[in-house]
Amino acid sequence: MEVTIVNRLLSGFRDSSHDSLNDVEFEFEILAPPTFKVVGTTTFSFTLRGGDDISVPLVVLIPNPGVHNLQCIRIFIYETSDSTGTKVKVPYLFPVQWLCRVSDSKHSLN
Numbered sequence: 001m002e003v004t005i006v007n008r009l010l011s012g013f014r015d016s017s018h019d020s021l022n023d024v025e026f027e028f029e030i031l032a033p034p035t036f037k038v039v040g041t042t043t044f045s046f047t048l049r050g051g052d053d054i055s056v057p058l059v060v061l062i063p064n065p066g067v068h069n070l071q072c073i074r075i076f077i078y079e080t081s082d083s084t085g086t087k088v089k090v091p092y093l094f095p096v097q098w099l100c101r102v103s104d105s106k107h108s109l110n
Contacts, residue, residue, distance in 0.1 A: 001057075001058045001059070001060055001070065002055055002056065002057050002058065003055070003056045003058065003073060004053055004054070004055045004056075005026075005028070005048065005053060005054050005055075005056070005075070006048075006052075006053040007022070007023075007024045007048035007049065007050055007051065007052055007053070008051075009022035009024065009050040009051070022049065022050030022051075023047050023048065023049050023050065024047065024048050024077060025045070025046075025047045025077075025078040025087075026045070026046060026047075026048070026075050026076060026077050026078065027043070027044070027045045027075065027076040027078075027089070028041075028043065028044050028045075028046065028056065028073070028075055029042070029043045029073070029074045029075075029076070030042040030043065030058070030072055030073060030074075031072045031073075031074055032072045033069075033072065035062070035064065035066075035068055036060055036061060036062040036063070036068055036070075037060070037061045037063075038058055038059070038060055038061075038072070039058070039059040039060075039061060040056070040057060040058045040059055041056060041058075060100075062100070062102050064102070065102045065103050065104040066101075066102060067099055067100070067101050067102075068099070068100050068101075068102065069097045069098060069099055069100075070098040070099070070100050071094055071096065071097050071098040073094060074091055074092070074093055075091075075092045076089040076090065076091050076092070077089075077090045077092060078090075
């Protein structure tokens with residue numbers, strides 16, 4: 001499985017004094033349930049410039065047959081508070097499920 005994160009804010013400024021206006025600083029985290037295990041990078045911090053993207057390759061080990069929701073990713077975006085200037089972590093959970101059906105080959109109909 002591969003997850004791609006895209007910063008859709010496009011940089012309208014080209015001089016170095018304004019380049020960081022559309023940068024997005026975030027944390028990536030996997031919150032896998034006990035029904036499967038995610039192998040690979042499960043947490044990191046990164047800053048994406050406007051228009052850039054990053055792909056995160058993941059391997060998911062699913063030991064039991066059934067239907068599994070692989071959407072276990074949480075992203076925290078850092079926003080700067082206007083009143084104090086401090087950075088605040090704002091969580092974002094994806095609103096869709098990534099369902100995967102796993103069959104036991106011993107009980108397959110084919």
